[in-house]
Amino acid sequence: xxxxxxxxxxxxxxxxxxxxxxxxxxxxxxxxxxxxxxxxxxxxxxxxxxxxxxxxxxxxxxxxxxxxxxxxxxxxxxxxxxxxxxxxxxxxxxxxxxxxxxxxxxxxxxxxxxxxxxxxxxxxxxxxxxxxxxxxxxxxxxxxxxxxxx
Ligand code: IDP
Ligand code: MG
Numbered sequence: 001x002x003x004x005x006x007x008x009x010x011x012x013x014x015x016x017x018x019x020x021x022x023x024x025x026x027x028x029x030x031x032x033x034x035x036x037x038x039x040x041x042x043x044x045x046x047x048x049x050x051x052x053x054x055x056x057x058x059x060x061x062x063x064x065x066x067x068x069x070x071x072x073x074x075x076x077x078x079x080x081x082x083x084x085x086x087x088x089x090x091x092x093x094x095x096x097x098x099x100x101x102x103x104x105x106x107x108x109x110x111x112x113x114x115x116x117x118x119x120x121x122x123x124x125x126x127x128x129x130x131x132x133x134x135x136x137x138x139x140x141x142x143x144x145x146x147x148x149x150x
Contacts, residue, residue, distance in 0.1 A: 001081040006119045007128035008077055012070035014115035019107055020073055032079040033143045036133050041071045074132045083125050086118045
């Protein structure tokens with residue numbers, strides 16, 4: 001495993017339902033390092049770019065409407081295997097297939113209201129991070145998760 005960065009976003013329903021703290025807590029307590037974070041009401045155009053690979057899907061317009069319906073918490077988390085482990089922490093795309101203990105398994109029911117996004121590969125993480133953040137917004141600091149005793 002290598003140190004990676006993944007793009008995680010709490011979707012509008014997660015924000016509206018008061019799940020920001022719970023979700024951040026899981027990534028923080030897992031041991032990942034928060035590198036960037038902002039609350040942002042993204043435009044439909046921005047979200048069309050973010051989900052460009054899904055533009056032919058029948059649910060695409062509904063997805064853009066959902067994602068632009070309110071603010072999202074956009075974050076970058078860093079650590080060993082952060083992309084793959086982040087996806088495991090999220091659960092499956094369909095909450096009905098997500099095991100208890102995962103974020104989607106614990107907090108949602110519907111595939112079209114599944115409260116959280118996470119990059120699915122190191123390459124897509126890089127693209128998503130550059131879409132949502134400027135290089136200056138990626139903060140450089142040392143966390144306890146990097147100190148010698150850890
Ligand atoms: P992922 O978020 O687990 O990576 P993707 O297949 O990339 O799943 O789909 C992106 C998002 O599109 C999902 O998180 C979900 O919000 C929505 N979505 C995926 N499949 C469906 C569907 O069949 N109906 C409605 N929305 C869907
Ligand atoms: Mg995806």
